[in-house]
Amino acid sequence: MQFEMQLLWAAVIAYVLAGVLAIFGVLLGKRPERTVLGLLALALALHGTSIGLRWERLGHGPYITMFEFLSSNVWSLAFVFTLAYWRYKPVRPIAAVVMPVLFMMLGWMLLHDPDKGHVPATYHTIWLFIHIGFAKLFSGTVLVAVGIAGVILLREAGIGTLRLARLPSNERLDDLAYRFMALGIIFETLMLITGAIWAQDAWGRYWAWDPLETWSFITWLTLAFALHLRFAMNATPRTGALMIMVVFGLAFFTFFGVPFVTTAVHQGAV
Amino acid sequence: MTVQTSEFAAQSSAGDPWLHRLASLRLTLAIIALLLAGSVVALHNSEHMTWSLAVPMALFALNLASAVIVNPAFRRQSALLLFHLALIAIVLLVAAGRLTYLRGDLELTEGAVFDGQLTDVEAGPWHGSRFHNVSFENLGFTIEYAPGIRRGKTRNRVRWIDEAGRPQSAIIGDMDALTLRGYSFYTTHHKGFAPVFTWWRNDGEALFGSVHLPPYPAFEKSQAREWTPPGTTRSIGIMLQFDEVILDPARPSEFRVPRQHALVVRVGDELRELRPGGRLELAEGTLVYEGLRAWMGYTVSYDWTMPWLLAACIAATLSLAWHFWRKFVAQPWLAPQ
Numbered sequence: 001m002q003f004e005m006q007l008l009w010a011a012v013i014a015y016v017l018a019g020v021l022a023i024f025g026v027l028l029g030k031r032p033e034r035t036v037l038g039l040l041a042l043a044l045a046l047h048g049t050s051i052g053l054r055w056e057r058l059g060h061g062p063y064i065t066m067f068e069f070l071s072s073n074v075w076s077l078a079f080v081f082t083l084a085y086w087r088y089k090p091v092r093p094i095a096a097v098v099m100p101v102l103f104m105m106l107g108w109m110l111l112h113d114p115d116k117g118h119v120p121a122t123y124h125t126i127w128l129f130i131h132i133g134f135a136k137l138f139s140g141t142v143l144v145a146v147g148i149a150g151v152i153l154l155r156e157a158g159i160g161t162l163r164l165a166r167l168p169s170n171e172r173l174d175d176l177a178y179r180f181m182a183l184g185i186i187f188e189t190l191m192l193i194t195g196a197i198w199a200q201d202a203w204g205r206y207w208a209w210d211p212l213e214t215w216s217f218i219t220w221l222t223l224a225f226a227l228h229l230r231f232a233m234n235a236t237p238r239t240g241a242l243m244i245m246v247v248f249g250l251a252f253f254t255f256f257g258v259p260f261v262t263t264a265v266h267q268g269a270v
Numbered sequence: 271m272t273v274q275t276s277e278f279a280a281q282s283s284a285g286d287p288w289l290h291r292l293a294s295l296r297l298t299l300a301i302i303a304l305l306l307a308g309s310v311v312a313l314h315n316s317e318h319m320t321w322s323l324a325v326p327m328a329l330f331a332l333n334l335a336s337a338v339i340v341n342p343a344f345r346r347q348s349a350l351l352l353f354h355l356a357l358i359a360i361v362l363l364v365a366a367g368r369l370t371y372l373r374g375d376l377e378l379t380e381g382a383v384f385d386g387q388l389t390d391v392e393a394g395p396w397h398g399s400r401f402h403n404v405s406f407e408n409l410g411f412t413i414e415y416a417p418g419i420r421r422g423k424t425r426n427r428v429r430w431i432d433e434a435g436r437p438q439s440a441i442i443g444d445m446d447a448l449t450l451r452g453y454s455f456y457t458t459h460h461k462g463f464a465p466v467f468t469w470w471r472n473d474g475e476a477l478f479g480s481v482h483l484p485p486y487p488a489f490e491k492s493q494a495r496e497w498t499p500p501g502t503t504r505s506i507g508i509m510l511q512f513d514e515v516i517l518d519p520a521r522p523s524e525f526r527v528p529r530q531h532a533l534v535v536r537v538g539d540e541l542r543e544l545r546p547g548g549r550l551e552l553a554e555g556t557l558v559y560e561g562l563r564a565w566m567g568y569t570v571s572y573d574w575t576m577p578w579l580l581a582a583c584i585a586a587t588l589s590l591a592w593h594f595w596r597k598f599v600a601q602p603w604l605a606p607q
Contacts, residue, residue: 090604118420121444168604176603182594189587193580201445204456204569205373206576214313218306225302232295 004057005114007050008071012106014043015078019099026096026163033085033092040082047075063132064117070109073136073255074102080140081147084180090168091176094147097154101143127198134191138184139251145180146248148173149241156238174237177244178230184247185223192216215254223247293336301330324365331361349593356586363582367575369394372401372453374570378408379464379480380563384455388570401572404450406430411443411566413461413525419487419517424457426566453572460567461525462486462493463510465533469499470556481508482565486525487517502554507536510562527562535559 018039025032051062051072062068081098084091152170154160167173195216196206207213226243229235235243291297308322315322334354338344344351374391378384386402407429414422424443430450432438440448447454464480471477481497483489494509512528533544535557542550546561 118416118418121421121423124423125445172603179594179598179603182598186587186591186594189583189590193583193587197580200576201447204447204454204571206573206579209312209316209319211313214309218309218313221302221306221309225299225306228295228299228302232299 004050004053007046007053011043011047011050012110014039014046015074015099015102015106018043019095019103022093022095022099026093026160029163031092033089036092036095037082037086040078040085044075044079044082047071047078051075058116060119060123061129061132063123063128064119065112065115067109067112067114068117069259070105070112070256073139074105074109076136077105077140077143078102080137081144084144088176091148091151091173093164093167094144094151097150098143098147101146122198122202125198125201127194127201131191131194131198134187134194135255138187138191139255141180141184141187142244142248142251145177145184145244148177148180149244152177152237152241153245156241170237174240177240178227181223181227181244181247185220185227188216188220188223192220212254212258215250215258219247219250219254222250289336289340292332293340294333295337297333298330298337301326301333305330320368327361327364331358334358334361347593349589349596352589353586353593356582356589359582360579360586363575363579367394367573367579369396370398370574372397372570372572375458376568376570377460377482377565378568379466379482379565380408380410382480383407384568397572400451401453404453406448406450406455408566409439411457411461411525411564415517415523415525417519417521419519421459426457428455452574453570455568455570458567458569460485460488462489462565463527464563464565465508465510466560466563468558468560470558471501472555478560480563480565483508483510485567499552499554499557502552504537504552504554506557507534509534509536525564527564531562533559533562 018036021032021039022036024030025036054068055061062072081095081102085095151164151167152173155164155170168176195213199208199213200206222243226240226247229243230240233239304326305323308326311322312319334357338351338354338358344354372391372393374388374393376384376388384404384406386404409427409429411424411426413424416422425441426443427439427441428448429437429439430448433451440446442448442455443457447456449455462485463483465483466478466480469477469479477500479500481495483493483495486493493511494507497506497508498504499506510528510531511534512531514528514530515523516526516528517523533548535542535544535550537550537552544550544559546559548559550557550559
């Protein structure tokens with residue numbers, strides 16, 4: 001366990017260095033992008049190895065305790081963001097918006113006890129991995145959209161306009177954010193479908209309007225509303241960016257708030 | 271959902287104005303907002319859930335169907351057409367499912383046969399009566415517990431006669447249901463102890479049955495229940511007493527009936543302790559305590575729409591993905607617009 005934690009701490013340091021470098025790069029008008037990308041890749045490798053060692057030691061994946069939940073989500077969010085960072089060079093400064101979100105989650109993770117938890121009987125199914133996998137892809141794609149939306153909102157508010165000037169226009173950013181949100185709705189739909197299959201197998205009902213299901217559906221509807229708003233009302237980039245923030249806020253509350261404040265069967269530990 | 275407003279406006283200028291209003295993109299937006307409100311109601315008030323969701327869903331189906339009829343853009347964009355048709359199918363299937371579904375709870379003592387009696391049931395108005403032909407026997411179960419009394423795997427052996435008249439058996443539990451004639455039976459975390467009695471009436475007739483004590487270990491400290499023997503108005507209090515630790519918080523254990531126990535029976539102000547084989551003479555008959563067994567709680571569900579709903583959901587997702595893919599590939603985000 002000690003080696004796992006050492007690797008995790010090394011990953012935390014690499015994440016923090018990557019984030020600090022990205023933020024100062026924007027503030028000072030520098031482009032340390034290759035170094036940021038390298039540090040992110042290093043952090044992912046260290047963090048992934050730490051998660052893998054824990055998985056091997058405990059015999060189950062990182063989805064039981066809040067510590068595991070946050071750790072695996074930081075990894076998956078960072079993974080999706082690193083892919084976007086590598087692929088979409090013109091918008092790399094969005095790291096200055098995204099990395100603080102990851103810092104917050106890292107800090108929250110480190111506040112939790114890394115002790116092992118109990119695996120409920122209903123967790124022994126392949127649908128768990130598929131369901132969680134789509135959930136992580138969904139939150140990862142929305143996080144990239146949040147980074148883009150953050151830049152749009154900062155510019156609209158007149159904050160850092162000069163420092164963010166080298167990014168494409170707000171209209172172009174809005175289009176890219178929309179694409180990530182479109183990808184997000186596909187992944188969230190698949191997450192809901194696979195969750196329903198799992199719920200049917202585990203509890204004999206595919207949908208019961210329990211708090212986590214309902215909040216997931218509310219997030220899905222809000223995402224559908226945000227996408228539809230672009231066409232029905234010719235929404236401006238600012239409105240689109242605000243809607244992305246609302247969707248991310250709802251998704252964050254659904255994933256990290258609801259499962260741990262409700263005693264509904266969705267917790268699986270009854 | 272994702273076609274340009276101007277394209278729709280240009281191509282849907284003729285025809286019934288009401289149909290055009292129903293097909294409006296802005297109405298879709300309002301309906302999504304209404305569904306959001308309905309979902310919040312569902313979260314906080316289950317009493318008004320049906321209407322708070324049914325009304326926007328019905329409007330949604332009308333809006334989608336009108337859009338498909340009115341806008342010729344759908345004829346050219348087959349992925350988008352398929353997506354909208356799949357959404358309509360989902361709404362219709364959900365409605366059909368709510369009209370014909372059944373969901374219920376039951377409890378079954380080890381060795382007892384399910385005879386169609388449910389402790390709790392909700393069903394759609396068009397659900398038929400096939401359920402009464404469904405039967406199976408609970409042959410006993412094991413449940414593992416980890417330290418800290420954390421429930422592990424449930425293995426419940428069941429037996430039934432299939433539609434060809436052949437005896438069948440299986441082990442169900444957790445992720446494995448027993449499905450008979452479309453009805454799926456799932457074990458639940460509710461289980462407990464069941465004192466088994468033979469009730470000899472004064473006319474010589476004997477009735478064999480059990481009394482289900484409150485779930486264990488959830489109600490570990492209150493293993494007692496009031497019971498009225500069949501054909502009488504007399505209320506009898508039954509309380510199970512045992513000193514053994516069944517589920518040890520300190521080490522792995524397994525749910526089982528206690529090896530040593532006593533059943534305290536209260537009739538009026540009189541208390542009697544019964545062991546297996548013990549008898550209690552009453553004015554209306556004789557109660558014979560046969561022994562202690564376990565009971566398992568099940569939930570049963572029936573919804574014929576499920577595979578179709580799954581197919582429609584997959585069709586909707588794939589067609590939407592296909593639509594987005596074509597749209598985004600056709601115009602890279604940094605290409606001149």
